Amino acid sequence: MSRTSCARRALRPLPVLAVGTALLTSACGGTAATSASSDSDLPAAVAQSGTLRVGMSPDFPPMEYLDEKTHDVVGVDVQLAKALGKQLGVKVEIVQQSFDQLLNSVQTGRVDIVMSGLSDTVERQKTVDFVDYFGSQxxxxxxxxxxxxxxxxxxxxxxxxxxxxxxxxxxxxxxxxxxxxxxxxxxxxxxxxxxxxxxxxxxxxxxxxxxxxxxxxxxxxxxxxxxxxxxxxLAPLESTPFGIVIKKGDSKMSGAILKAMKALVKDGTYTKILAGGGMQYAVIRPVLNGSTG
Structure with a gap:
């Protein structure tokens, strides 16, 4: 898309998603886990439901894509989302959507956050907030x-x-x-x-x-x-960070996600996940709305 929406897209055609939104709960979240973060870190609706709804367009391997055998959504973003859920003490529900729906979904509350290879850009920061987590290039x-x-x-x-x-x-x-x-x-x-x-x-x-x-x-x-x-x-182009997308001005959610991401960095989970995909180059320090140009 940025693409004027995100800096990414898959090289290989993948299975076409069914029209509408599909929910994959058990495969991507499991039961709520005990974590270092308390419910008070999260917005009340998420804390009370015990579920974090994560929007993804699973056509961007290795970040998120459909497993050819199980048709489950898998990939680096899925692993990170699960780790975030565990850290926050909530279940993770992956919400499959078309790429063009993602920003609108977080703005209208159909999902709580988006993790789907979306670039943090100054232009997008006018309508949503980002917790940067991946140094794409x-x-x-x-x-x-x-x-x-x-x-x-x-x-x-x-x-x-x-x-x-x-x-x-x-x-x-x-x-x-x-x-x-x-x-x-x-x-x-x-x-x-x-x-x-x-x-x-x-x-x-x-x-x-x-x-x-x-x-x-x-x-x-x-x-x-x-x-x-x-x-x-040739040399890589300038790095553009992918960000976890959050509704603009939702400081409760952005604060909770940033805190949880920093905890995953501190305990080594974050680096382990990226290194497992051969993407050590993408390791960055999580920040809120880090793009400035």
């Missing part, structure tokens, strides 16, 4: 057979670059072009905007693009699925 990548052609920024100039126009990466590609290509007297990058990361990948595979941009977390996942296909090249 965009990566240029290409087919392995072409990777040796890209060793310095200027190698991208004049090439066709596929990137989802709905992500932060699109604007980053525009800035990259100004800095290293047109601003340096070289041929402009030929931007090929797509509707998703998977569509950008298709352009690359079919030879209509020379190179593409995708989240490093996606590439780590697909490297495990097909080690001989893609290759990240």
């Amino acid at each position: 965009g990566r240029f990548y290409t087919l392995q057979a072409k990777a040796a052609k890209y060793t310095k920024p200027g190698n991208v100039c004049g090439k066709t670059l596929a990137v989802s126009k709905k992500t932060d990466y699109y604007e980053q590609a525009v800035d990259y072009n100004k800095q290293y290509c047109t601003g340096a007297g070289k041929s402009a990058i030929k931007l090929l905007p797509t509707d998703s990361g998977s569509a950008a990948r298709l352009q690359l595979e079919q030879g209509r693009a020379d190179i593409a941009v995708q989240g490093g977390e996606n590439l780590a996942y697909f490297e495990k699925q097909d080690p001989a296909k893609y290759e990240p090249v």
Whole structure:
């Protein structure tokens, strides 16, 4: 989407969600656990229900996606959400939604928080609050057979670059072009905007693009699925933090989530989960509304 909504999208098509909202309670929460946080940390409605409703769009591996065998929602965000629930002493209910519904759902109270690869941006902070928890970074990548052609920024100039126009990466590609290509007297990058990361990948595979941009977390996942296909090249783009989305001005909820995240950092749970997914680069200090530019 930022994408003007979030800096992410999956490279590979995944099972289409049924229209509407699906609830997965037992698989993602279990019973309420004893924790270091008291009920008074949470908004009254959540404390009384004993359930934290977490909105997710499970089409973004390895952060959240549907297990092909069980059809349960799994991934890094699911693990973190479960850990948050345990720390807060509540059950976690994963609410499946389309990506475009997520922000509105937290604003209207259909979910309590959202964890779904959403980037914390200054623009979004006007309508929601964020507890930043994941240092995402965009990566240029290409087919392995072409990777040796890209060793310095200027190698991208004049090439066709596929990137989802709905992500932060699109604007980053525009800035990259100004800095290293047109601003340096070289041929402009030929931007090929797509509707998703998977569509950008298709352009690359079919030879209509020379190179593409995708989240490093996606590439780590697909490297495990097909080690001989893609290759990240060049330096990572500037890190854009993913944030846990909270209704604007709900200081009770944001305070509870921030406190719980800091506790997960302190006891090692947070780093263990990210390291288990090969994403040590994404470890950051949890903060409230950390993006300033």
